[in-house]
Amino acid sequence: MPEPGLRSDRLPPGSTIGVLGGGQLGRMLSMAAAKLGLRTHVYCDEPECPAFDVCAERTVGGYTDLDRLTAFAATVDAVTYEFENVPVDAARHLSAQVPVRPGALALEIAQDRLAEKRFISALGVPVAPFAQVDNAGDLAAALQQFASPGILKTRRFGYDGKGQVSLVPGDDPAAALAEISFAPAILEQRLSFTCEVSVLVVRGADGAMDFYDLPQNTHAGGILRRSVVPSPLGPAGLEQARAMARRIAEALDYAGVLAVEMFFMGPHGEPPLLVNEIAPRVHNSGHWTMDACGVSQFENHIRAVAGWPLGPTVRHSDAEMVNLIGEDARGWPELAADPGALLHLYGKRQPRNGRKMGHVNRLRPRS
């Protein structure tokens, strides 16, 4: 039995956090861990990945290679992940050896849009109307029921707008399903909202919870383009948004940063806020915290994974974050010379179309 009040799983400096995934989020998690004197071991299926440049140990391996995952687990004191498509079996397998935070339940829910919507709805947290779509008949019925435009989304492996088709009543269901290769899907009603925001909630391994200020998010082509803090939400909206995120984080017995994307329907909307989707990880809409807060989302995620107390989420400045996508990154010389631009680049070799290459934060005195 651990002594009362002393968590046996607070990892001391010098411990090693295993990170599944080697993209930019893994890179920034590794740097945040290093700030706290923690080492990282990054596990990635690609030999050239952004996180490998800043970690103490590296493994190149597949996410279904249980032998390699076992060997990885033996070298680390806790495991986290930087993307939500880590196979649930891998997380379960690892959790037999070391704490995995956030846990497998969060992964499982977040990997299936239908399960996610049902889980959130069942908590009494509003979501946009949705329907399960397994075939053209389901889709036709759902479109008729909503009697308004909808978005067909694959249940699995969608990100950055991939696997989505917009359609209006009267469109050919079979053609829309063909666009997503007849994958199991859901139809969501398309609603007109005032703006998109996200709640970045962090929950410690001990259940303590805190929230960053909400950014207002702008997407273009399905990809997050810009996040601005503060958002236009007033105190009542903020309170409600946080209560919604809190309910989800608690129901998942979550540890780490959880991003809850929401639609704000306006100050007089009823309900004023709906959950769009959740991401069980640090999130692009929280990158402004790297420069506008003393403790970033990455550090707070690591603190939760390591069983540490959470750090303050307060922002000292207002902030705007703009993603550098694909060819945007070629503008680095101008951005480096711009005294208002705080530049973050991810070390990716090729600026492929739609690829997130970096981001720029701009601060203003706190409003």
Place this chain on the structure above:
Amino acid sequence: MPEPGLRSDRLPPGSTIGVLGGGQLGRMLSMAAAKLGLRTHVYCDEPECPAFDVCAERTVGGYTDLDRLTAFAATVDAVTYEFENVPVDAARHLSAQVPVRPGALALEIAQDRLAEKRFISALGVPVAPFAQVDNAGDLAAALQQFASPGILKTRRFGYDGKGQVSLVPGDDPAAALAEISFAPAILEQRLSFTCEVSVLVVRGADGAMDFYDLPQNTHAGGILRRSVVPSPLGPAGLEQARAMARRIAEALDYAGVLAVEMFFMGPHGEPPLLVNEIAPRVHNSGHWTMDACGVSQFENHIRAVAGWPLGPTVRHSDAEMVNLIGEDARGWPELAADPGALLHLYGKRQPRNGRKMGHVNRLRPRS
């Protein structure tokens, strides 16, 4: 010939910066480079060093091993260093292959207290009265000349108060010299000053220059304990301090962050400021910039080394930095739980006496 206005040596993201030395400064330099999409290759003579946890490539090698240095240089696009006792020959050797910033001249001057004092004096920048001490006769004569207390300091390899002996007129010169093993030395007159400050000047590879706000520094046992920004210097003092640092940086044709430690003799002192010593590198008294500025001293040093434009040095907050020395680091659980403490730990295994293990920054709204 490079095109006018286009520096051929502006290293693009993905380039590799070689860092000589793997201590905490090398660690924080590596993380700053990664923020800009630059890789680091750390060269250190110890196999377990803080910077090895956050760099893309590592070499364990001696600083006089020219073959290994040659191989290291072949893998990098520019070289910098994190401590001023890198052998000048190593820097010269490397500079035949790649740009070394700051250059060998800064190292050479900073490695010899006598050369440093003479160099600075010759620029018309005030320093405390000093005398060359090669033997007991020199020391006796200097003490008599100053007719006041002095500090005997070895010319080389002194840091954190090591290699220093305080003495007053009438003390036995031979005994004092024995304490420093009769190493070549200087005697500096001990002056009573109002406070210690440091100028963190950054100079780009193109000669552009900028300054961080001056911290007031407090030492204990010869080791920096605390830096507070802003310092008590008024506008005239600040202007003079910057002009002094500027003169030194220009005379060294410096690239990177240069720390110039000064004694402030008070608002009515004549001269009001004296240079104590310089460090041709990022500096402990600049660690507050990691949390109180958009661009830290580490990032600006890397920008200069990479031939990039400098980033803004403006602070968004007032700050206090306190070093965690030796056993202080055992207080990490309390510091991690302190919402006012921004904690930085260096990943060092053993909290040896006098060893810098980390630091804590505390911010306040800008005054």
